[in-house]
Amino acid sequence: MLSRTAENLYWISRYMERAETMARLLDVGYRMSLFPNPKGYHNEWDSVLSAAGAAQGYFTKYNEINQENVEDYIFFDEENPSSVYSCISKARNNALLVRTAFTPEAWVAINKSYKEILELKNKKFTRADLPNFTEWTIQQVNMFRGSANSLLRNDGYHFIFLGTFIERADNSARLLDVKYFVLLPTADYIGGNLDNLQWIILLRSLSSFRAFRWAYDGDVTSTKIAHFFILNNDCSRSLSFCINNIVYHLNCLKCSPDKISDIYSGLKSVHSSVKDETVESIIEYGLHEYVTNFVSKISFLDNQIQNHFFR
Amino acid sequence: MFDEMYSDDAQIRKHYLQVNSWLRTMSSTVISQKNFEAESHFKRIGITFSVKDDDMTERIIPFDLIPRILTNYEWAKIEKGVLQRAKALNAFLHDTYNSGEIFKAGIIPKEIVYKKSSYDQSMINFSPPRKIYSPIIGVDLVRTGKDEFYVLEDNCRTPSGVSYMLENREIMMKMFPDLFHTNRVLRVDDYPTRLLQTLMSLAPKKCDSSIPTVVLLTPGHLNSAYYEHTFLSDQMGIEMVESQDLFVENDLLYMKTVDGPKKIDVVYRRIDDEFLDPLCYNPDSVIGVPGITQVYKTGGVNICSAPGAGIADDKAIYIFVPEMIKFYLGETPILDNVETWRCERDDELTYVLENIEKLVVKEVDGSGGYGMLIGPKSTKDQISEFSTKLKSNPRGYIAQPTLDLSSSPTLIDNEVSGRRVDLRPFCLVGEKVQLCPGGLTRVALNKGSYVVNSSQGGGVKDTWVLAD
Numbered sequence: 001m002l003s004r005t006a007e008n009l010y011w012i013s014r015y016m017e018r019a020e021t022m023a024r025l026l027d028v029g030y031r032m033s034l035f036p037n038p039k040g041y042h043n044e045w046d047s048v049l050s051a052a053g054a055a056q057g058y059f060t061k062y063n064e065i066n067q068e069n070v071e072d073y074i075f076f077d078e079e080n081p082s083s084v085y086s087c088i089s090k091a092r093n094n095a096l097l098v099r100t101a102f103t104p105e106a107w108v109a110i111n112k113s114y115k116e117i118l119e120l121k122n123k124k125f126t127r128a129d130l131p132n133f134t135e136w137t138i139q140q141v142n143m144f145r146g147s148a149n150s151l152l153r154n155d156g157y158h159f160i161f162l163g164t165f166i167e168r169a170d171n172s173a174r175l176l177d178v179k180y181f182v183l184l185p186t187a188d189y190i191g192g193n194l195d196n197l198q199w200i201i202l203l204r205s206l207s208s209f210r211a212f213r214w215a216y217d218g219d220v221t222s223t224k225i226a227h228f229f230i231l232n233n234d235c236s237r238s239l240s241f242c243i244n245n246i247v248y249h250l251n252c253l254k255c256s257p258d259k260i261s262d263i264y265s266g267l268k269s270v271h272s273s274v275k276d277e278t279v280e281s282i283i284e285y286g287l288h289e290y291v292t293n294f295v296s297k298i299s300f301l302d303n304q305i306q307n308h309f310f311r
Numbered sequence: 312m313f314d315e316m317y318s319d320d321a322q323i324r325k326h327y328l329q330v331n332s333w334l335r336t337m338s339s340t341v342i343s344q345k346n347f348e349a350e351s352h353f354k355r356i357g358i359t360f361s362v363k364d365d366d367m368t369e370r371i372i373p374f375d376l377i378p379r380i381l382t383n384y385e386w387a388k389i390e391k392g393v394l395q396r397a398k399a400l401n402a403f404l405h406d407t408y409n410s411g412e413i414f415k416a417g418i419i420p421k422e423i424v425y426k427k428s429s430y431d432q433s434m435i436n437f438s439p440p441r442k443i444y445s446p447i448i449g450v451d452l453v454r455t456g457k458d459e460f461y462v463l464e465d466n467c468r469t470p471s472g473v474s475y476m477l478e479n480r481e482i483m484m485k486m487f488p489d490l491f492h493t494n495r496v497l498r499v500d501d502y503p504t505r506l507l508q509t510l511m512s513l514a515p516k517k518c519d520s521s522i523p524t525v526v527l528l529t530p531g532h533l534n535s536a537y538y539e540h541t542f543l544s545d546q547m548g549i550e551m552v553e554s555q556d557l558f559v560e561n562d563l564l565y566m567k568t569v570d571g572p573k574k575i576d577v578v579y580r581r582i583d584d585e586f587l588d589p590l591c592y593n594p595d596s597v598i599g600v601p602g603i604t605q606v607y608k609t610g611g612v613n614i615c616s617a618p619g620a621g622i623a624d625d626k627a628i629y630i631f632v633p634e635m636i637k638f639y640l641g642e643t644p645i646l647d648n649v650e651t652w653r654c655e656r657d658d659e660l661t662y663v664l665e666n667i668e669k670l671v672v673k674e675v676d677g678s679g680g681y682g683m684l685i686g687p688k689s690t691k692d693q694i695s696e697f698s699t700k701l702k703s704n705p706r707g708y709i710a711q712p713t714l715d716l717s718s719s720p721t722l723i724d725n726e727v728s729g730r731r732v733d734l735r736p737f738c739l740v741g742e743k744v745q746l747c748p749g750g751l752t753r754v755a756l757n758k759g760s761y762v763v764n765s766s767q768g769g770g771v772k773d774t775w776v777l778a779d
Binding site for chain 2: 002309
């Protein structure tokens with residue numbers, strides 16, 4: 001497979017995954033905005049912008065934070081490189097370049113999403129439309145992933161899912177960080193009512209609330225939720241699940257073994273951050289520190305993958 | 312005018328009987344619905360073309376539901392004639408870049424060839440694998456009578472349109488499967504396989520594998536034939552590469568893959584000669600591969616078609632093709648050329664100017680139906696304007712009689728009506744020389760028009776060759 005093709009496929013799935021995360025983040029903000037906001041807490045839209053890595057860009061354009069502006073910036077703004085619109089449009093451009101590595105279904109899925117978001121972009125919307133946009137985005141990404149299953153199980157397929165899980169590992173880690181570092185002003189609040197409420201909102205936004213209920217007995221506690229999102233191999237958004245899939249898809253590549261061994265160091269370091277840890281050890285170390293560390297490890301692995309396969 | 316469906320006594324020709332009764336069963340609602348279906352299909356897969364004078368907007372070529380049918384008997388002649396031509400054109404290319412026997416024999420004046428920009432000096436004394444320069448030749452044919460087929464031009468570089476031949480058949484089989492039960496239509500869908508076999512049979516001498524690595528080189532997604540590039544590489548299961556994927560090392564050509572560099576044996580290039588190699592041709596080319604010509608000349612890779620193959624389809628060389636057939640093959644030409652006057656000759660220019668209202672005058676280097684004058688369809692002003700241009704640059708023009716192109720039944724506003732057609736079959740020249748039984752039929756959708764080009768109101772049809 002051409003390096004350029006592999007790189008394009010890798011980024012198509014990263015952009016699609018990112019579009020989903022952006023939409024889900026807005027949903028977190030939206031749900032939180034429906035609850036009374038006690039004094040001393042960060043504004044939920046502020047948190048959403050930080051988590052989306054979009055705060056700097058947003059403030060060059062707007063002076064104040066409100067739902068309409070944040071929604072527009074994160075969903076539709078062409079100037080925001082991570083907006084849902086930018087992600088889908090970049091994924092579609094990449095898909096155009098690798099049409100031979102794609103089945104017609106996969107192309108049609110992305111092309112259709114692009115055509116639809118162009119239409120949505122030009123419509124007037126109200127506050128209440130936000131959940132619909134989120135739902136629409138999730139549907140589009142699911143359609144893309146479903147159509148990717150029609151691909152030949154060659155390197156192209158594995159690069160697509162490698163991109164998916166690298167992006168998801170990064171995004172899940174950032175979402176966790178928002179919860180702990182951004183939303184709660186001090187550690188004293190951990191375990192309080194508001195703390196639990198925020199966890200539950202996060203679970204709901206990730207469509208994982210029911211899954212969590214099935215996986216754990218008894219009360220919702222932050223320890224259980226941290227375990228769920230970091231170490232639980234059954235949760236499709238957990239860091240551990242993502243790492244296992246990254247390892248799996250790397251091993252499936254038909255590339256020469258020395259290529260894989262080149263990236264072994266990066267892989268080993270990422271793997272150790274879920275294999276050798278317990279929830280207790282993570283919390284003791286500090287969740288924020290753990291997550292920051294994890295994100296930089298993923299970024300190192302991503303660099304290694306790009307250098308060794310695409311350059 | 313020869314009507315392909317009706318004989319002179321207004322009887323339906325035998326090979327159109329089935330299609331005619333099928334047409335009678337279709338209400339205009341069904342026709343509209345099927346037209347819509349075909350159009351949506353072409354839009355969805357993105358099979359588009361660009362229009363020159365329209366800011367390069369992308370359009371879908373109109374597709375006519377009624378197939379153009381050729382009998383096995385009619386096809387046999389076309390096939391023999393095209394194969395003969397394809398062999399002669401390749402023999403000419405080898406001769407013209409090597410010993411030049413045809414010039415020595417005084418059959419073609421050599422200055423006609425050497426002066427042309429499509430004549431590639433750097434190809435002199437070089438011989439590509441199997442001495443084949445042009446492995447894919449599209450021959451444009453027109454019909455004027457029952458057994459009268461004429462060659463309008465040859466396309467020896469990178470003829471396009473074959474994706475329409477395949478997609479038109481695909482959509483017809485999808486929409487009207489019953490038609491293919493009642494008619495025995497020869498298949499065209501194995502064309503990509505045959506193309507791949509042809510390209511593999513042209514591996515260069517340094518290729519040490521029994522399965523040569525073939526790639527398709529595209530200028531990129533902005534090219535008007537990009538869809539065809541993706542379609543053909545997909546159907547052949549080969550990589551579609553751009554210049555940035557390729558590099559030259561130790562006189563070999565490689566592509567960058569996730570496995571590391573992979574050696575390439577055959578390049579089916581869909582970019583023009585001048586952009587092929589910035590070191591050898593246009594130095595500003597960003598879509599070419601620096602050093603690829605050196606690899607080619609030392610037998611590390613084959614480039615299909617060969618650089619300089621375009622000299623064989625030059626309009627000034629065209630008139631000599633029947634002579635080439637006699638000279639190289641010792642055969643009588645099976646398909647005739649259209650009578651052609653070269654305006655650079657004084658006596659012929661005089662004839663053309665005197666008879667211009669009856670003639671078609673074309674630019675020697677023009678294509679796509681642009682820069683031509685159709686005498687009988689032009690106003691006095693247009694004719695006098697063109698005559699002035701002709702007199703100032705006679706070397707730039709040729710003239711041909713206005714041919715009464717055959718007409719084929721076509722759906723216009725849901726009614727059947729005759730429209731003029733041409734035909735481009737695709738000939739493959741490798742270890743075997745073969746013609747795919749079918750081709751691209753273009754149809755002039757405007758009433759009475761002779762211009763079949765898609766840029767000027769032309770459409771396309773599925774082209775059938777019957778098995779018996």
